[in-house]
Amino acid sequence: VRLTGGDRNTPVPARFEVVPQIDTPALVVDLDQLQRNIDSMADATRAAGIALRPHAKTHKSSDIARLQLAAGAVGLTVATLGEAEIFAKAGFDDLFVAYPVWPSRSAVARLHALSERVRIRVGVDSDAGLSKLADVGVAVLIELDCGQHRSGIPPHDVVRLGRACERAGLEVSGVFTHAGHSYAGPEAVARAARDEVEAVAAAVCALERAGLEVTVASAGSTPTALLSATGPVNESRPGTYVFNDRQQLALGVCELDRVAAYVAATVVSNNVDGRFVIDAGSKALAGDHPPLLEGFGSLPGWDDAVVTALSEHHGTVREPASGGPRVGDTVAVVPNHICTVVNLFDRFVVVGGGELAGTWPVTARGR
Numbered sequence: 001v002r003l004t005g006g007d008r009n010t011p012v013p014a015r016f017e018v019v020p021q022i023d024t025p026a027l028v029v030d031l032d033q034l035q036r037n038i039d040s041m042a043d044a045t046r047a048a049g050i051a052l053r054p055h056a057k058t059h060k061s062s063d064i065a066r067l068q069l070a071a072g073a074v075g076l077t078v079a080t081l082g083e084a085e086i087f088a089k090a091g092f093d094d095l096f097v098a099y100p101v102w103p104s105r106s107a108v109a110r111l112h113a114l115s116e117r118v119r120i121r122v123g124v125d126s127d128a129g130l131s132k133l134a135d136v137g138v139a140v141l142i143e144l145d146c147g148q149h150r151s152g153i154p155p156h157d158v159v160r161l162g163r164a165c166e167r168a169g170l171e172v173s174g175v176f177t178h179a180g181h182s183y184a185g186p187e188a189v190a191r192a193a194r195d196e197v198e199a200v201a202a203a204v205c206a207l208e209r210a211g212l213e214v215t216v217a218s219a220g221s222t223p224t225a226l227l228s229a230t231g232p233v234n235e236s237r238p239g240t241y242v243f244n245d246r247q248q249l250a251l252g253v254c255e256l257d258r259v260a261a262y263v264a265a266t267v268v269s270n271n272v273d274g275r276f277v278i279d280a281g282s283k284a285l286a287g288d289h290p291p292l293l294e295g296f297g298s299l300p301g302w303d304d305a306v307v308t309a310l311s312e313h314h315g316t317v318r319e320p321a322s323g324g325p326r327v328g329d330t331v332a333v334v335p336n337h338i339c340t341v342v343n344l345f346d347r348f349v350v351v352g353g354g355e356l357a358g359t360w361p362v363t364a365r366g367r
């Protein structure tokens, strides 16, 4: 039994053709491809002479984080205190929360507890709350806005915030930025990578001229990671690269043979001409719908089959002109954005060498 029915349509990589015996919908990870993705990013950052601190919000998995550290990652990036707590408990002792953490009373207590067991640093992008962070004794990285215009400050403002940290008694380890605007389209990627390097270079230069020491100059998204590993950038934080997804395919960041995770689904209904229904809806595929993409996922091996609509438990798929799978067939769906999909599942179904190899918990799910 083949997941894709690839024999009836375009050829698909062998790993999409396995595991008929799993309950669907399921989040499947291909161990061999996962390891290749982990190794190639580790090799590339090592060759560029910079540290790799992968973003663990993509996989939320201590099993996968262990593989990343074994391949040479210096520590983990996380998005939330909840993720930091889970990874600290699992034994990861060098964590960076790449987020402007608001030091509420509860956050201060949690940070305090974390800082007693692991090395933990957090992002800041305003002078509000600095003294509360100083009380905890964590070091910070100042977030720079390099063009996404989400969080972060413009590089020309970095000395002002650096001095405010100094006055509050807060140790500044350096700066970080994220080129989220690289996701606008294939033509945006190289420009966004240059924006990252330029923002980091301007900030490092200004801080050093002002006599403020910079040890960490951190950049990186999956689309830009290899391009921005240069200049004063000395750390990269890609996350999605471990699995890749339909967005990375559309951006030209990878080919289908680099996709290491997908949602396995069963065709459950086929009563309307030109479409069929799978048992993966918004509670399995998530609802991310970047402007770059049509629909919510694609089915490798089934020509232009695209998930065009989602209910909670139904995914409506446009049937290829050359014919689609039959009711009862299992298909693989490459989702638009794998990070939000992972957070919908309790576990990964792990496939290795074309065989079912077991399951891994999504350790920090919901955190």
Ligand code: PLP
Binding pocket: 055, 098, 099, 177, 178, 220, 221, 222, 223, 237, 238, 239, 240, 241
């Ligand atoms: N750093 C920060 C601050 C992020 O927000 C993200 C992703 O959202 C990343 C790193 C990782 O980027 P990517 O998902 O493109 O690998």
